[in-house]
Amino acid sequence: MTLGEGKKRVLMLLDEYSAGGAVTVDEDIDAKMNGFFDAAQRDMAAWQPILRCKELVLDGTGRTELPDDVGRVLQIRKNGLRTAAYPVYDRKVFSESGDTSVLTLEYTALPVPIGPDTPDDYEFEVGEDAAACMLLFVAAQQLLPDLVVDYGAFYNMYLQLRAALPRATGLFGSGSVRQALYGR
Numbered sequence: 001m002t003l004g005e006g007k008k009r010v011l012m013l014l015d016e017y018s019a020g021g022a023v024t025v026d027e028d029i030d031a032k033m034n035g036f037f038d039a040a041q042r043d044m045a046a047w048q049p050i051l052r053c054k055e056l057v058l059d060g061t062g063r064t065e066l067p068d069d070v071g072r073v074l075q076i077r078k079n080g081l082r083t084a085a086y087p088v089y090d091r092k093v094f095s096e097s098g099d100t101s102v103l104t105l106e107y108t109a110l111p112v113p114i115g116p117d118t119p120d121d122y123e124f125e126v127g128e129d130a131a132a133c134m135l136l137f138v139a140a141q142q143l144l145p146d147l148v149v150d151y152g153a154f155y156n157m158y159l160q161l162r163a164a165l166p167r168a169t170g171l172f173g174s175g176s177v178r179q180a181l182y183g184r
Contacts, residue, residue, distance in 0.1 A: 001131040004120025013139040038114035040134035049108035062097040077104040
């Protein structure tokens with residue numbers, strides 16, 4: 001699902017359409033939409049982690065920065081084998097000085113922030129089922145300051161649907177990240 005599709009669906013949930021079916025423009029709703037989708041995607045990524053795999057070339061300094069999207073390193077591989085020889089502290093991979101090895105990082109990723117200028121063709125980084133839940137979160141947030149319409153129905157549905165989503169298990173055990181999850 002893209003950000004633009006998500007916005008349209010939230011407007012449908014909020015009944016922001018005229019009798020003729022045209023979207024009624026509400027600048028207050030539009031101004032907050034991206035920020036609410038950012039919060040929703042971060043919450044969903046905490047519930048169902050985004051799994052990624054990337055190659056990291058050590059820079060030889062003994063302290064190589066992790067890529068910006070790394071949330072938590074699950075494991076490091078060198079030559080296809082899991083290794084504990086490269087500790088990670090303070091967003092850096094530590095190694096012997098002069099080491100320029102190529103490592104494979106398997107990690108949970110932080111989603112790219114959705115800011116006010118994020119284009120509508122931005123594709124959410126969570127799965128389709130998680131993106132569908134996000135719509136209810138965003139609708140609830142839009143209604144939060146409304147004194148007439150209760151946001152609670154949308155928020156409770158969001159919590160129920162999120163709870164029904166499978167949580168990724170075994171991420172921090174001895175298993176490995178499956179090849180099918182390496183996308184993006």
